[in-house]
Amino acid sequence: MTNKNLVMTAIDFKTPRQLPIWDNYWGKFSDNWREYMNFDKTVCPEDYYGICISICVADESLFPSQKKIIKTEGEYEISNDGWGRIVRTGKNNIYFSETVDHILKNPSELTHFKPEPAALDLRFDGFAEKVNREKKAGRCVFAKIGGLYCRSQFVRGEENLLVDMALDENFCNDLFDVMLEHRIQMALETLHRGDLWDTGLFIYDDMANSKTVNFSPAMFENYFLPRYKRLINEVKKAGCRHVFFHSDGNILPVMEMLLEAGFTGFNPLEPSCGMELTGLRKQFGKRMVFFGGVCNKFILPRGNKKEIEAHVRPLIELGRDGGLILGQASIGDDINPEAYDYYISLIKEHGNYCN
Structure with a gap:
């Protein structure tokens, strides 16, 4: 069974032969890991550990x-x-x-704000090559675009945007409509150029802190729910198999609306932010696929093997019935390679569901 088969089997809530994993390595972790493992620079942890997923994104900027x-x-x-x-x-x-x-700087300037076409070739320099490279490496490849909130705050500034959302509904509706049209076209073009219809699309829209969402659920319902419904409808109508959502932090206050919009999987589901997988499975059942769930803030950085096993073993068991690709938001310099290697060894041993 290939990594793509493992991932898609889990997404379908069937038992995969092996629990699929998805981690992203940041900073100097890969160099530290190679030194610990006594490997040269030709060896990367993604290949060594069999990371199952790769996310490919084009240049989705407005200009x-x-x-x-x-x-x-x-x-x-x-x-x-x-x-x-x-x-x-x-x-x-x-x-x-x-x-x-x-x-x-001024809401009145939005009338002159026209994004460049999604089909510009310069947006996709090296994109097809990366998709093919990741596929040849054996990973299950998904397309990615940024979401309505985080990309709008790129344009306006987060503090300004939050004030706008509270005080200037007309402007926000106009801005989010501009972003929505560009998001739809970028999603369709990215899926097309990568031929990623059969796997799907991740939308990255960081909108939460460790406690809650950065704005009220009522604002999500007003501004984002109808627009995400339309975006997901458009890409699925065009043939996109799945649409998943990424946001760091605690998104529980808007989870029901995200599900209503049509998202069926979520990442990274940080337990340190209240997104604990066993509780989420009890609450939402098989309505959502989990991508993530491992604590990279406290448990892995502390490096206590007993604590790591106590944390990870129940998650591995949770994945037996599918619906879980195990991982975390990122693996950085604060995680000891020995602790990480032990964590992966638990998955390889106990996440082999054929035994």
Whole structure:
């Protein structure tokens, strides 16, 4: 059974031969891991551990032709990032980025705000090659676009957008409509160019903190529920098999509406934010597929093997009936390679459902 078969079997709530896994490695973890394992730079953890999923995204910015580095200031670059904003980023620090300016300063300027076409070839430089490379590596590949909230706050600024959502409903409706049309076209073009209809689409829309969503459920119902219904309807009508949702943080206050919109799977489901898988399965049954569920904030960084096993074994058992691709939001420098290797060994041993 291939990784794609494992993932799609789990999505269909059938028992996979082996519990599929999906982790993303950040910062210096891969280098630290290679040093611990005594591997050279040709070996990567994705291949060694058999990571089952890859997410492929095109350049979905509103104005990709406007992207450019404006100037360099010491260790920083000032650039137009294509989203209608000027950003300062660290040349040697991928974690540092801050917005310096927004093009859309006044709501009245929205009438002149027209995204460049989704079908521009420059959006897809190297995209098909990456999709093919990931498929050849044996991973189940999904398309990705950003969501309505997070991409709109790229344009407006998060604080400004939240104030707008409270005080200027007409402007927000116009802005979200512009973003919706662009999201639909980017989704369709990305699915088409990658020929990813048979797996599906992930929509990344970080909208929550560790306690709750950044705005009220009433605002979600007003602004996002009808638009996500339309987006999902459009891509499924075109042949997209599945549409899944990503947001860090606690999205429980809007989970029922996300399900109503048509999302059927969620990631990363951070237990440190109240998104604990056994409780979610009791509450929502087989209405939702889980992508994630492992604690990368406390349990893995502490590196206590007994604690890791006590955390992971019930999740492995939960995956026996399908509906789970185990993993976490990210694997970073704070996680010891020995602890991570032990975590994976538990999955390989106890997540082999043929035994």
